[in-house]
Amino acid sequence: MxxxxxxxxxxxxxxxxxxxxxxxxxxxxxxxxxxxxxxxxxxxxxxxESLAALKAALAEEARLQMLEIMQKAAGRKGPSETIRAISEAYLRFAQQRPRVFALYLKTSGPDSHTPQCARNTEFFLEQVTRVYGEEQAWKASHALWAFLHGLAVLLDAGVLPPEEAFTSLKFGLQIWIDGALSSSKHR
Missing domain, CATH: 1.10.10 (Arc Repressor Mutant, subunit A)
Structure with missing residues (x-):
């Protein structure tokens, strides 16, 4: 049929x-x-096969869309500018599409280590490694992701208006990048 x-x-x-x-x-x-x-x-x-399977597929689609947005934002920029660009793209996605962003973050249950989730993590980690080096990349990527996610949650909750969230993003990124420069002097 x-x-x-x-x-x-x-x-x-x-x-x-x-x-x-x-x-x-x-x-x-x-x-x-x-x-x-x-x-x-x-x-x-x-x-x-079920609503849960459809939701899992939607989470994967949201992750794919986020990866495409971050890759486009990164372009061929230098390491620090790439971090700024993908961070702004991440926060803009969360601001403009909060319900899809919530799907992007859905990582509990059987879909927590999907191929798309791994691709997003790999891309993000590669960009962080360009700034912090391999030795500190995991810690630095977790700190950056937590910072970005925190801003996204505060923005969605209405605690931070968009202009303050993006101003805070620039401030926090400068501190994060300065930390990379400082740690490279002590290596």
Missing amino acids: AYPAKTDRDSILATALEQVESEGVENLAIRSVAAKLGLAPNALYRYF
């Missing part, structure tokens, strides 16, 4: 992401995604 042309994995993911962006992941349902595609819910189960 042939599947309708408008039913494919990418169409389902795109429609589900739209729903997450407008209504939140907590309101995501197989039935509502199917309805938006003009299909019976059973058609989606051919691609995703």
Whole structure:
């Protein structure tokens, strides 16, 4: 039996992401995604065995989108400028797409060490290594990621208005980069 042309994995993911962006992941349902595609819910189960499987695929899609945004921001910049660019892109993604960003951070359960999650971590670590060197890269990347995530959470909660969050980002990045310069003098 042939599947309708408008039913494919990418169409389902795109429609589900739209729903997450407008209504939140907590309101995501197989039935509502199917309805938006003009299909019976059973058609989606051919691609995703459950709502949990669809959410896991959406988290992977959010991670892929974040990686593409960070790679584009990095371009061919020098090490410090790359860190600034990917950090700003990360925070901008969190600000502009908070519900998709929440999916990006979803790392509990069976999807916690997915290939896409590993690719994002590798890319981030490679950029940090360019600034801090291999010996301190893991610690430095955790510190930077925690800083970025903290700003994203404060921004989403309304504790920091966008202009203050981005000003704090610049200030914190300067301290982080200065720390790399300082630690390289002591090596």
